[in-house]
Amino acid sequence: MLKQVSIYLLLTSMLICFPGVVISLHAQSNGITITGNKTAQTLREAVEIAQPGDTLSLSEGVYTAENLKITKSLTIQGIAGAVIDLESKGFGLVVNAENVMLRDFEIRDSGYGFMEDFAAILIEDSKNVTVDNVRLIDNFFSIYVAKSSELMITNNYIESKAERQTTSGNGVHIWYSKDVEVHNNEIKGQRDGIYLEFVERSQISGNNVEGNIRYGLHFMYSDDCSYIGNRFRDNVSGVAVMYSKNVIMHHNHFIENWGANRYGLLLKEITDSDIKFNLFKKNSVGIYAEASNRINIERNEFYENGTGLRIMANGVDNRISLNNFIGNTFEVKTNSMQNPNVYSENYWSQYEGYDLDRDGIGDVPYRPVRLFSILTERQPSSLILLHSTMVKLLDTAERVMPALTPEELKDEKPRMEAIQ
Numbered sequence: 038m039l040k041q042v043s044i045y046l047l048l049t050s051m052l053i054c055f056p057g058v059v060i061s062l063h064a065q066s067n068g069i070t071i072t073g074n075k076t077a078q079t080l081r082e083a084v085e086i087a088q089p090g091d092t093l094s095l096s097e098g099v100y101t102a103e104n105l106k107i108t109k110s111l112t113i114q115g116i117a118g119a120v121i122d123l124e125s126k127g128f129g130l131v132v133n134a135e136n137v138m139l140r141d142f143e144i145r146d147s148g149y150g151f152m153e154d155f156a157a158i159l160i161e162d163s164k165n166v167t168v169d170n171v172r173l174i175d176n177f178f179s180i181y182v183a184k185s186s187e188l189m190i191t192n193n194y195i196e197s198k199a200e201r202q203t204t205s206g207n208g209v210h211i212w213y214s215k216d217v218e219v220h221n222n223e224i225k226g227q228r229d230g231i232y233l234e235f236v237e238r239s240q241i242s243g244n245n246v247e248g249n250i251r252y253g254l255h256f257m258y259s260d261d262c263s264y265i266g267n268r269f270r271d272n273v274s275g276v277a278v279m280y281s282k283n284v285i286m287h288h289n290h291f292i293e294n295w296g297a298n299r300y301g302l303l304l305k306e307i308t309d310s311d312i313k314f315n316l317f318k319k320n321s322v323g324i325y326a327e328a329s330n331r332i333n334i335e336r337n338e339f340y341e342n343g344t345g346l347r348i349m350a351n352g353v354d355n356r357i358s359l360n361n362f363i364g365n366t367f368e369v370k371t372n373s374m375q376n377p378n379v380y381s382e383n384y385w386s387q388y389e390g391y392d393l394d395r396d397g398i399g400d401v402p403y404r405p406v407r408l409f410s411i412l413t414e415r416q417p418s419s420l421i422l423l424h425s426t427m428v429k430l431l432d433t434a435e436r437v438m439p440a441l442t443p444e445e446l447k448d449e450k451p452r453m454e455a456i457q
Contacts, residue, residue: 079107080121087112095119095142104128107137113335115142123147129157129176135164143172154206156181168193173252178206179227180351188217197226199250207232208249212238219244221346229255230272233262252277256284265291275300275320284310292318301342304329312337322347323365326355335359344370353377361455362386362405369405369446376446380405384452406443 350373
């Protein structure tokens with residue numbers, strides 16, 4: 038039988054350790070009382086003398102840590118009011134092990150630096166690590182993952198006060214890893230909310246990412262990944278997905294990324310991917326696609342964007358079908374007289390055709406590229422004429438007899454009503 042252990046810690050932490058049991062750390066101010074055969078004076082010592090499989094249980098209070106290495110299977114678990122303060126000194130918890138769980142506490146105030154990517158939680162060369170329900174406040178990088186696999190990053194609240202890209206880090210940063218799941222996190226005020234590079238088979242879902250000073254999601258060189266049910270709002274540059282293949286993006290919201298060089302979703306050199314059931318609302322550009330091939334863009338809502346879809350001619354064999362384009366200033370923009378892609382059965386709110394046979398499909402094709410959109414590309418100041426009668430007449434004439442817009446870029450079966 039294990040004896041009951043009562044621990045009181047002055048200033049930081051004290052614990053007693055038995056293999057395979059819960060280790061309780063209490064921050065108190067009335068001295069130290071210890072019963073048992075092992076003791077520790079600091080949180081660092083607690084981690085060092087704990088045995089694989091132990092749980093460190095943090096009670097309410099403030100604990101200090103700096104570059105605290107976790108090299109064995111452990112659970113560190115807190116309750117409301119349990120805080121690990123890094124005191125701006127550098128890295129916080131550094132995980133280099135298998136089967137580690139961190140949950141239910143707050144960690145704050147990592148170091149900042151130009152030469153080191155200081156992080157509140159650094160996970161490196163690890164496997165089967167979970168970070169759940171942790172508050173990460175005012176850190177440089179909040180969670181930094183490198184060369185690891187089978188990770189769960191769930192239900193965390195991440196907030197910082199980034200002001201400049203050069204002096205701020207990312208909320209969840211994942212590099213050269215695989216089988217990573219990032220679910221139901223709230224991320225704001227970082228450089229990039231979520232950053233992935235050289236990652237395989239990641240699943241990113243249910244996250245609310247807003248108010249970050251570069252990208253909500255920044256994703257490069259990562260194949261076979263999925264992004265489902267996330268909300269990206271008011272991030273300075275929106276979301277960027279680049280140099281990857283087999284990417285699934287379903288049921289996401291890209292909202293209010295408005296301003297120069299802002300996009301709901303930027304695609305660059307993406308191939309064989311699927312973009313469905315997403316909402317693009319009030320962005321400067323809903324989707325900007327460059328050198329991206331064989332993308333299926335289907336059943337999305339493009340609503341009140343400056344430009345719904347801006348697709349460059351160096352992308353081929355893309356299919357744009359069954360989408361709603363409603364209230365966009367420009368529905369489609371491109372940079373070529375050619376059309377190497379397919380547009381079919383979309384609803385265009387600016388379509389003025391007719392449906393005599395009442396089958397729900399317009400009887401005349403629709404050309405969504407306006408002449409005025411080409412003029413504004415060459416002379417941005419001409420936007421002042423956007424709502425003039427002359428511009429409307431020019432656009433109408435161009436659609437009837439195209440001369441400057443791509444004649445083959447058309448929807449042969451435009452929908453008469455919005456697709457439900």
